[in-house]
Amino acid sequence: MNQTTTPARASRITSEVDFARDGKQVGFLRLPHSVHRSAYGWIPIPVACVRNGAGPTVLLMAGNHGDEYEGQIAHAKLLRQLEAKDVRGTLIFLTSANFPAADAGMRTSPIDGGNLNRSFPGDPDGGPTAQIAWYIENVLLPQCDYVLDLHSGGSSLMYVPSANCQRATDPERMRRSLELLQAFAAPVSYVTDAAQGGDQTLTAAARRQGVVHLGTELAGGGTVTLAALRAAEQGVRRVLQRVGVLADSVPADPPPPTRLLQVRGPTYFVYAAERGFFEPLVELGEEVAAGQQAGLIHSHDTPWREPAVALFQRAGVVICKRVPCRTERGDCLFHLGSTYEA
Structure with missing residues (x-):
């Protein structure tokens, strides 16, 4: 587990879930939000933790963009299927990370226009999207060894179901990332030189916190395809088994062939x-x-x-x-x- 020091600035978001407690817990992250209809209200961001003793900690994240549905469904299905006995370590589920965007079925938040994947490292005293980004980077990621960040093309793009990682100068980090790509085994796997959003993405946040990041682009088009959803469900299970946090008794299909590609700049x-x-x-x-x-x-x-x-x-x-x-x-x-x- 990464031992990054907790930042001096505190998040205003509080959790109903105790990430250090064994067992299966579900609840909400409470993001304070004062509006006309609710002076002292809070935005309920769904969160869950399945923990069973020592072992790796993995953040399973989806809904980074609210109109990307495959990851939100795949992570929610896995959460419902798992019990603490199925885990060796800790799984943290953040299935609709930018909840206002996910609730509206939009890429960005209808509250502040925030694109979560262009908002890191965030601001604990900023708008809702900035606060969510801060909490993920400075509270959740420092607890983790890995993050699986499931994206798709959303409303405007359609992908060949793919998994991806960022090219790393550290040979060991690159080896681990390629190993996860092979385990996820989407029809296409690709390595990027840099994320589209630069240092404001979850990819960059994970790098800053020393966490291995694996992303996806699972079809899209504002819909869900059977092939993309199956690739997500089976890929996540294989990755969790590869890193040792999911018991072998939880079934996963053998990895099919994947085509390894790269994306290296604007000409692509x-x-x-x-x-x-x-x-x-x-x-x-x-x-x-x-x-x-x-x-x-x-x-x-x-x-x-x-x-x-x-x-x-x-x-x-x-x-x-x-x-x-x-x-x-x-x-x-x-x-x-x-x-x-x-």
């Missing part, structure tokens, strides 16, 4: 240069070449104009594409992966 992404209607010219999983047409943006207000053409800047495999047809300049249309190089 395609963005809309105009606003209009997006017509994709390739599908998920296709191999593409540098300079190949990726999609067309049709002008709905001047339909006599020829559509704008979006091009792939490099060769690779299409692992993500935009779902909504209506597109604004700057929206991500695709991103690619290429064969992993150590």
Whole structure:
């Protein structure tokens, strides 16, 4: 377990769950929130802990973005299935981390507009999203050895069901991350050079706290697919067994093959240069070449104009594409992966 010193600044969030107590506990994190209808109220963020003696501690997190449902469902199902006897160590469940966003089915919080995965390290005296980020980074993560952060494409993107980690300069940390990718065994696994949100992401928070982070992008499109949900459920079980916190008596399927890729910078992404209607010219999983047409943006207000053409800047495999047809300049249309190089 990481032994990072508790920060001098205290969180205003309190927990109904005692993370040091053996057994299975469920309850809420209480985030104080004073509004017109409730002067001394609090936002109830669901939290649970399943603990059984000594062993690794793993934070199982989903709902970092509220419109990404696969992880929220997968973690909730596992929580209902497990008892303390099934665990060697501690599992902390934060299934709807940015609860206001999850409650509204939105990527960001309807209260303060906060994107939790762009809010770390947060602020214990800030708005709701900043307070949640502070609590995760400075209260939960210092207790943990690993964090499984389940994302998907949300409302605007669709992925080939994938797991991911960030490239590490420390060889041992990189080895452990690749080991978890192989255990999760999503159809695609990829290594990123840097998270899209830089130092404001949970990935960066985990790195600061010395915690091994594993992320996912499990389909998306504002829905749940059977394949993505099964990949999430079985992948989480395999990872927990690999790190030794889940008893072997809890069944998990053997890991299927996974394709190991990398995402190494801006040339892996395609963005809309105009606003209009997006017509994709390739599908998920296709191999593409540098300079190949990726999609067309049709002008709905001047339909006599020829559509704008979006091009792939490099060769690779299409692992993500935009779902909504209506597109604004700057929206991500695709991103690619290429064969992993150590």
